[in-house]
Amino acid sequence: MxxxxxxxxxxxxxxxxxxxxxxxVRAQQACWIALPDSTPVTKVTINGHDIGYKGQYGxxxxxxxxxxxTQYQ
Incomplete structure (x- = not known):
């Protein structure tokens, strides 16, 4: 997740x-997500592991x- x-x-x-x-990937390519590219992201986790990303959603x-x-499975 x-x-x-x-x-x-x-x-x-x-x-x-x-x-x-x-x-x-499907959500990004099909523009299913309603967040503007400029939206500030403060944290992202993959399968409960913080990947250390902070920046714009785009x-x-x-x-x-x-x-x-594979390191996040």
Whole structure:
């Protein structure tokens, strides 16, 4: 499971999650997610492991693509 913690426009902490990496990729490629690319992400976990990402939501897809996901299984 991929869980993304982000700040909405009111600076409130919110969460969104994806069942697995494939669902995350499908959501990004099909624009199923309603978060703007500029949304600040404060934390991302994959299967409960913090991957150390903080930045804009729009950069998260490319960041995760570069990871060796086997270490988070």
């Amino acid at each position: 991929i869980e993304v913690t982000y700040l909405n426009t009111a600076k409130q902490e919110k969460y969104t999650s994806f069942e697995d990496y494939n669902e995350f 950069d998260l897809y490319f960041y995760i693509m570069k990871l060796d996901l």
